[in-house]
Amino acid sequence: MSRRNPMRDEIAIVGLGSTDFSRDSGGTSAAGLAAEACINAIRDSGIDKSEIDGVVGALEPGAPRANEMSTILGLKDITHHSSPMPVAVFGLVDAMTAIFSGQCDTVLLYFAFTRAPWNSRSAAKDPFRSYLGGMMGGGLKAPPMPESIDPSAAYTAWAARYIHEYDVPREDFGRVALNMRANAARNPKAAMKAPLTMEGYLQARMIRDPLCMLDMDIPVDGADAFILTTTEKAKKLTPNPVVVHAATAGMVGSNTEDQLPSLARHGQHVVVEALKDRSDVWTDDIDVFFPYDGFSIITLGWIENMGFAKPGGAGRFMQEHWDDDLGCVMIDGRVPMNPHGGSLSEGASRGTGHLREAVTQLRREAGDRQVHEASTALIGCGGFFFNSQGAVLKRL
């Protein structure tokens, strides 16, 4: 630790609320899902809704904005509200800084996800989702080109580069998918629980070669919500609050998807350096590890860039730390990786599932998948380009 980090351990996450994550939420709107998660989080925190004076709602397509959410929940006067970019730690950092700087004392932080019409047949049949086409297409009069290197396509392109540079087999990517699926089976909330074998992975439908459908997160309807406040206030609610020890986002200047300098220098590297410089604990000290898995290549990147393995060595690392009985990674026989099943199998919650499970584990409320006496969690959230983020959470 070599950098200033005045927020260290000063902000606590005292409330958790979520919906199930499903491939079809039926008649529930994104706002309805968000409301369910928010109410659950507020009730879980034990804080009265009148005490919430900050509202932070991620800018997810179709999700209610912070002002709409305040109205839906009938909140009182709000002195900080914002709609940060998606992927969980942007919202987390915004809520933390608002509290730490005195803009407000207690923040409701929420994320709601709604499948777009092209994500599934049932979503395509829902006329109330048709507006998402215009929103996500940026208002274009014609569909974008197949050659557009948008972030989702770009992860495939860089996955191809990874295979080219390190000469690794597809099985390395498959291990990421297998780990998440085995863990999801222990998570009642997860959308995908059917057992998965390496054979099944290798035979799965190719979407963008070299990535198949099991390398890509599973679109779901659902919502997650969190209540944050000062650690001082949290200690009046619980003797062992979960606090944010360090949190940061990072990117390189040249972060356009197809112009990224190389696999050796991107957002994850910036985040890892920034986080390490602000944290008292690192990979040897953690009890549970959360590498983001919106695409399997992102997970390989986090494993290597966090320092668990050399570049190109994430597959071998997972193999060496594989628990055959559990069917998943247990680093040094002790530390699981995304025990909730991650975005690949719990559902595409853009890192909020990782954050929720980290808090759940540190509260020691994870049931069958509880890590023994979990006290510290390391989260690597987002990908390579402009949404890389990280956080270290601690149980006080």
Added chain:
Amino acid sequence: MSEVVDDAALVARFPWVQINHDSKHHFRGWLDKQLLINRCDDCSKFHHPPKPICPECWSSNLTPTAVSGSGTVHLAMHLHQGAPAPGVDYAKGAHPVVSVDLDDVPGVRFSSTVIDLPVEEVVIGLPVKLDWVERYGSPFPVFRKRATAGGES
């Protein structure tokens, strides 16, 4: 040879991309079948996609400069599904998409597809050159395999 179109006509010619004052020269180049990459008049550095200033020295003196488009594939993927486009039929076979390191523009890549080559041959390291096809009635830049010294055509 230059096809003169006003801004409204330019936008109408490319309804599937968002064109702005920074990128309008690049897309006017497409109409002339020229690949224009912004070059800084003050520090000579290239950048892409087009920006309002040179990221290197902050100069606003930028010249969209025609480049050969020859290069080497740096990123490659084969789409088994994706956005629709004329002439792209995913049912008939995967559609290759590449990002190419441009020979005469160090540090800049340009992304498109590769035509007239079996998809399995579209791999990282492939030498390519620029060509133009028609898409939605407007020129569209693509790559095709380039013969290298001593290599086959």
